[in-house]
Amino acid sequence: MSLNLQEKILQAASELFYSQGIRATGVDAIVKAANTTKMSLYKYFPSKDDLVLAFLRKRDEDFRAWFVDQVNGKADTPKAKLLAIFDVIGEWMAIPEFRGCAFINAAAEFPLEGNPVHQVSAEFYDHFRNYIADLAGQCGSISPESLALQLSLLVEGAIVSEQMKRHSGSAEQAKQAAIILIEGSLGDIPDTTLLTDNSEEEQ
Amino acid sequence: MSLNLQEKILQAASELFYSQGIRATGVDAIVKAANTTKMSLYKYFPSKDDLVLAFLRKRDEDFRAWFVDQVNGKADTPKAKLLAIFDVIGEWMAIPEFRGCAFINAAAEFPLEGNPVHQVSAEFYDHFRNYIADLAGQCGSISPESLALQLSLLVEGAIVSEQMKRHSGSAEQAKQAAIILIEGSLGDIPDTTLLTDNSEEEQ
DNA sequence: ATTACACTATACCGACCGGTATAGTGACAA
DNA sequence: TTGTCACTATACCGGTCGGTATAGTGTAAT
Numbered sequence: 001m002s003l004n005l006q007e008k009i010l011q012a013a014s015e016l017f018y019s020q021g022i023r024a025t026g027v028d029a030i031v032k033a034a035n036t037t038k039m040s041l042y043k044y045f046p047s048k049d050d051l052v053l054a055f056l057r058k059r060d061e062d063f064r065a066w067f068v069d070q071v072n073g074k075a076d077t078p079k080a081k082l083l084a085i086f087d088v089i090g091e092w093m094a095i096p097e098f099r100g101c102a103f104i105n106a107a108a109e110f111p112l113e114g115n116p117v118h119q120v121s122a123e124f125y126d127h128f129r130n131y132i133a134d135l136a137g138q139c140g141s142i143s144p145e146s147l148a149l150q151l152s153l154l155v156e157g158a159i160v161s162e163q164m165k166r167h168s169g170s171a172e173q174a175k176q177a178a179i180i181l182i183e184g185s186l187g188d189i190p191d192t193t194l195l196t197d198n199s200e201e202e203q
Numbered sequence: 204m205s206l207n208l209q210e211k212i213l214q215a216a217s218e219l220f221y222s223q224g225i226r227a228t229g230v231d232a233i234v235k236a237a238n239t240t241k242m243s244l245y246k247y248f249p250s251k252d253d254l255v256l257a258f259l260r261k262r263d264e265d266f267r268a269w270f271v272d273q274v275n276g277k278a279d280t281p282k283a284k285l286l287a288i289f290d291v292i293g294e295w296m297a298i299p300e301f302r303g304c305a306f307i308n309a310a311a312e313f314p315l316e317g318n319p320v321h322q323v324s325a326e327f328y329d330h331f332r333n334y335i336a337d338l339a340g341q342c343g344s345i346s347p348e349s350l351a352l353q354l355s356l357l358v359e360g361a362i363v364s365e366q367m368k369r370h371s372g373s374a375e376q377a378k379q380a381a382i383i384l385i386e387g388s389l390g391d392i393p394d395t396t397l398l399t400d401n402s403e404e405e406q
Numbered sequence: 407a408t409t410a411c412a413c414t415a416t417a418c419c420g421a422c423c424g425g426t427a428t429a430g431t432g433a434c435a436a
Numbered sequence: 437t438t439g440t441c442a443c444t445a446t447a448c449c450g451g452t453c454g455g456t457a458t459a460g461t462g463t464a465a466t
Contacts, residue, residue, distance in 0.1 A: 005440085013374075018314075020315075021226075021312060021314045023224075023312070026452070027453080027455080028452085028453085028454095032418080036414080037415065038415075039415085039456085043413085046454080049340070070394060100310070103367065105311035107363070108307060108312060108366070109225070109306035109311060110391070113302075125364065133207050141330040146379065148355075152354070152364070153364060153380065154353075155357035156360035157355070157356030157357060157360030157361075158356055160310070160363055161328065161359055163307075164306065169352075173352045173353055174356055177353040177356065180384060181380055201372075212455075229422070229423065229424080230424060230425080231423085239443080240424075240444055240445065242426085242427095242444075243442080243443060245424095250425080251424065371447075
């Protein structure tokens with residue numbers, strides 16, 4: 001709660017950027033929401049572009065920390081965590097404030113290739129995939145990187161699908177697909193048997 | 204080549220909307236690109252919003268027609284067509300004009316839930332999934348709708364992934380995942396190894 | 407008391423936004 | 437000749453955009 005002014009501005013901007021869109025959010029609106037003035041905003045963020053990048057970089061850290069926390073709260077084994085990813089995504093989608101993925105949205109709002117926004121967004125998903133690949137490696141995937149990329153495609157697909165049409169069950173379908181891909185990548189029998197087959201792995 | 208004025212305006216707007224983004228494209232820029240005047244534009248499209256929706260609706264028809272054509276040119280059997288989908292997506296992503304999916308981008312640019320843009324975008328993917336479900340049904344999928352939704356998630360995921368980071372092989376990975384999901388959904392043996400309990404294989 | 411500094415207050419800038427008003431042009435039909 | 441109609445030309449509207457200039461306030465250290 002002890003936010004200094006810079007953090008307060010960034011937080012106000014972040015909420016507006018995510019809920020209304022970046023281009024749709026004017027600097028004046030941010031200033032008003034943060035209860036400060038333009039001069040202070042431009043002291044800490046020399047341009048709106050800087051503020052946008054700061055927003056994305058903080059979102060990168062915050063969202064991933066939150067996400068890993070959620071997954072850890074739902075599952076103990078690496079394999080169960082891989083599946084829990086889709087439960088967390090599903091619950092996230094269900095909250096009314098859900099407006100899709102901030103990074104995908106940002107990349108869509110600034111379509112020109114090579115925009116710094118794309119780079120930060122790509123980095124987020126690199127981190128995200130690394131996290132999945134770690135889990136995949138821990139439970140003995142044949143190709144952790146392949147599995148991680150495939151699962152991340154399902155996640156991203158589910159997010160944008162849900163964004164265009166709410167409550168269409170994309171997270172559940174993504175999970176079903178993930179189950180098959182995971183089992184296949186572990187060299188197990190797919191389908192029907194489901195999880196906890198190989199409780200040989202510890203932790 | 205025999206474009207009337209209305210079509211010419213819509214085409215100019217479409218190219219700008221897709222390449223630069225919708226919000227980033229001013230009415231004046233469209234007018235200039237179409238070599239006409241504001242008065243004519245506003246005669247055919249009472250507001251920019253109308254023009255945006257016209258753009259998306261036409262894109263819906265055009266893109267799907269083009270896409271089905273491409274797939275048919277690559278494969279003959281329904282099963283081969285399911286896989287060819289990912290080849291077409293992969294080639295589309297490789298062209299320099301690629302800026303992601305117009306519908307996903309539009310939904311991201313107008314984040315408020317219930318925006319007409321979302322509805323048109325959702326309809327596009329409904330059509331897209333129906334097309335996949337048809338193919339899935341034709342080659343004997345256990346659950347064509349499930350498979351279609353799963354494959355569409357892979358496609359959407361690959362598109363947004365490629366948008367944020369070009370040439371990262373997302374289409375190829377999506378195809379690898381699709382192979383497993385398709386084989387699984389047809390009741391076949393998924394990969395190089397492994398048996399399957401329900402030997403209900405047909406076709 | 408003086409200085410330094412973080413912050414506020416407010417007015418302003420040129421540029422652009424979506425959209426409109428008014429007038430005019432050229433072709434074609436009655 | 438007259439009217440209609442698609443289209444052009446241009447000036448204009450209020451509002452908002454990102455960003456800046458100038459002046460002032462409160463506080464805490466020196």
